[in-house]
């Protein structure tokens with residue numbers, strides 16, 4: 001199929017795309033049962049499953065994820081020797097919150113100045129319809145295999161899909177992922193987003209001394225929690241951060257200040273270890289060395 005032919009087919013499919021998007025946006029698929037009945041999400045999931053079945057995907061089904069939501073999965077086998085591309089999208093949407101703050105009803109697709117408004121119209125139901133319209137335009141003229149996933153609780157961050165993928169890796173094997181949960185740089189300007197940044201929320205606790213140490217006396221060599229958190233190397237899983245390791249090396253065993261107060265460092269005895277346990281006849285600590 002030539003580029004022109006493909007463009008013509010897509011142009012002819014646009015009214016259908018708008019009708020599809022209008023239907024899909026009208027379903028308030030907020031994946032939070034405290035705000036909307038879960039049946040709305042099921043309705044959206046079934047809409048997506050039916051549409052992609054009709055567009056030629058095989059075995060399109062709802063897959064329960066550990067957070068109780070239902071993703072939509074399907075596939076299409078590749079031609080011999082061809083790669084497989086995974087198409088990603090999500091059908092749940094952010095809650096609209098204050099309906100009165102909207103210029104037009106959030107779950108009614110409304111056109112203003114040539115743009116379509118409504119909750120999920122862009123993120124990410126518009127992209128679901130994009131996948132759908134692309135499949136319809138290409139028909140059987142597909143040079144690759146497909147896997148399809150419409151996530152069910154992406155906006156809630158409940159982790160349902162993450163947990164599902166870990167348990168069913170084989171259902172997501174692909175040579176490339178097409179994640180269309182993105183936007184374009186400007187109206188009318190096709191855009192390919194080549195990298196995305198995620199986020200991780202975590203609490204890091206660094207234990208150093210048991211109390212404060214006088215900066216003038218101990219500042220340099222004393223372990224410092226803030227310095228330990230400043231990365232100076234590539235952390236390795238299961239290992240202390242290199243900065244923490246370095247701090248450990250800088251504090252000779254037995255030289256840690258017992259109470260952390262300022263003054264002359266007093267080496268305190270270490271608990272006995274297997275290698276250094278004194279003979280039974282002697283008491284431990286044998287004596288506290290003076291500095």
Ligand SMILES: [Zn+2]
Pocket residue numbers: 090123124154181
């Ligand atoms: Zn999104």
